[in-house]
Amino acid sequence: MEVDELYQDIILDHYKNPRHAAKISDSSAMIDEENPTCGDHIKLNARLEGGRIAGIEVDCTGCAICTASASIMSEMMMGKSAADAVAFGRRFTGFLRGEGAMSDEELGDLVALRGVSQYPLRVKCATMGWHALEAAIRKLS
Numbered sequence: 001m002e003v004d005e006l007y008q009d010i011i012l013d014h015y016k017n018p019r020h021a022a023k024i025s026d027s028s029a030m031i032d033e034e035n036p037t038c039g040d041h042i043k044l045n046a047r048l049e050g051g052r053i054a055g056i057e058v059d060c061t062g063c064a065i066c067t068a069s070a071s072i073m074s075e076m077m078m079g080k081s082a083a084d085a086v087a088f089g090r091r092f093t094g095f096l097r098g099e100g101a102m103s104d105e106e107l108g109d110l111v112a113l114r115g116v117s118q119y120p121l122r123v124k125c126a127t128m129g130w131h132a133l134e135a136a137i138r139k140l141s
């Protein structure tokens, strides 16, 4: 894969300095997801306050795409309502699978992952953090 096509600066920044990266301190809503085809492993916990995301912890050992997507996700979804976070995650994961359109403005740093949609085997890498967040929100709701 041509990393240049994937806005490597944004991806590498999030890969090297993943936001909200932590060992899971409270496993009450912990989700554990693995992607055996790539070797990615994400543990994620979220905390809601008044229906909004007040905390996200991501313990990810994975490839750059997996780590960067989960990092951008944690940064963008903090403070959002649980419903908005689930809706956005579904739109973004659908977008990577070729369903629907999203503007650069909506994508924010996720624009760096737009090219992943060309590589079906990597789509799972970029979506698993989002699936984990939705699953954690369901546990909490």
Ligand code: ZN
Binding pocket: 035, 038, 039, 040, 062, 063, 064, 065, 066, 125
């Ligand atoms: Zn991966």
